[in-house]
Amino acid sequence: MITRAIILAGGEGSRLRPVTLEIPKPLVPVQGIPILSWQVRWFERYGVKRITVVAPKKWSSQFERWAEAYPNVDIWIEPEAMGTLGALVHHLGDGLGDESVFVTNGDELKGLDLATLAEAHEHHGNAATVALITVPNPSDYGVAEMDEHRIKRFHEKPALPPSTLVSSGLYAIKPAVFSEVDKTKTFLMFERDLFPRLAEEGRLGGCALDGPWFDCGTMERWERAINEWREPSV
Secondary structure (H helix, E strand, O other): OOOEEEEEOOOOOHHHOOHHHOOOHHHOEEOOEEHHHHHHHHHHHOOOOEEEEEEEHHHHHHHHHHHOOOOOEEEEEEOOOOOOOHHHHHHHHHHOOOOOEEEEEOOEEEOOOHHHHHHHHHHHOOOEEEEEEEOOOHHHOEEEEEEOOEEEEEEEOOOOOOOOEEEEEEEEEOHHHHHHOOOOOOOOOHHHHOHHHHHHOOOEEEEEOOOOEEEOOOHHHHHHHHHHOOOOOO
């Protein structure tokens, strides 16, 4: 089982302003509890022992204050904006060891089955495995084109989606893959600088999961999460 997780908490949350002028998006509450707190509870239910939150410098004090309640959580402050992948490639990757890790976006509310994702990742031996979910509006997201258990390519917000499976912003990854990324750039993105190459090489897995998933990126979606979120018992 995977026991280490990285939460990417650098999102600006521009579509949630003015709320996110004073509260970082991953700490916005849903039913009175910050999104990040729900995520920590989710990881702990599946046996994750250590969690690192990658946070922006401008919100360092708020994240560090929040983390005081969680002895298994470390806050790593980005010296500058580095995208979803930059901190892992330039700073954190070398210290992760050989065991696979979970990586997730910090601004989505999730209750997906991490055990199923970890099992699929190890069974198929891919460098990275993307947790996929089915949504009624795939054109709003990156849509996965599959070849059995592997992702051939992503289609970003396509007018005619090849499937209803989209990336949930959750991955299982072998840390060795971070050393393969071009380090001449500081700002790096999974979707642009790693996943397309892994897909071409047949090393990017896809695992369809069931369970609650809420994108809280707009006022309307945040309100829906507040009204509909129910924490799974497992």
